[in-house]
Amino acid sequence: MTENEISSKVIGASIEVHKQLGPGLLESTYEVCLIYELKQLGLDVKNQIALPVVYKELKLDAGYRIDLIVENKVIIEIKSVDELANIHTAQLLTYLRLKNIKLGLLINFNSVKVVDGIKRIVNNL
Numbered sequence: 741m742t743e744n745e746i747s748s749k750v751i752g753a754s755i756e757v758h759k760q761l762g763p764g765l766l767e768s769t770y771e772v773c774l775i776y777e778l779k780q781l782g783l784d785v786k787n788q789i790a791l792p793v794v795y796k797e798l799k800l801d802a803g804y805r806i807d808l809i810v811e812n813k814v815i816i817e818i819k820s821v822d823e824l825a826n827i828h829t830a831q832l833l834t835y836l837r838l839k840n841i842k843l844g845l846l847i848n849f850n851s852v853k854v855v856d857g858i859k860r861i862v863n864n865l
Contacts (some may be wrong), residue, residue, distance in 0.1 A: 743843040746783070746814045751858060753777035754847050758854035767820045770849045771807055774818065784811050791838055806835050815844040824848050824859060836863035 757773045771787060778785045791804040808816035817832045824846060832844045842865060848857030 741811055741813075743813050746811050747843060747845060747860065749781055749783060750774075750778065750810060750814065750816060750845055750847075751855070753781065754849075754854050754858065758849055758851075761849075763820075763850045763852065765820060765849070767807075767818045767849070770820060770847075771818050774816070774847075775808065778808075778810060785809070786812075791835060793838065804835075806839070809839075809841070813841065813843065815839065815841055817844065817846050819846065819848040819857075820850040821848060822850065824857065829859060829861060832861045833863060836861065840865065 753774055756777055757770060761773065775785050775787055786809045787807060789806040789809055791806055793800045793802050793804065806815055807818045810816060815832065815835055817828070819828060828846055832846050836844050842863050844861040846859040846861060847854070851857030
């Protein structure tokens with residue numbers, strides 16, 4: 741399955757979660773429900789993946805965690821904020837680079853329409 745096919749399924753599952761729950765809940769609630777929907781679609785989903793930072797020869801366990809990785813190809817960063825900020829995009833791009841993954845989705849569930857809160861981020865490896 742390609743990154744684009746995975747992305748399409750994630751967006752569809754996000755719409756379903758948002759349709760059922762609406763905006764205004766905690767990120768952790770959306771995460772659990774999105775995992776459920778993605779697994780129902782038969783996708784491999786890992787959540788809260790520890791992300792060490794490697795600086796030269798130092799490996800730092802700085803407590804960073806990736807919300808979701810789907811099929812080991814797409815990183816999902818879940819937010820529930822008034823509006824996405826540039827720092828959210830930068831955070832996801834950093835995660836993509838550190839994991840050497842090409843595509844990520846930043847999903848803000850605190851939107852009237854969740855599709856308006858989805859941002860696609862590409863790591864140009």
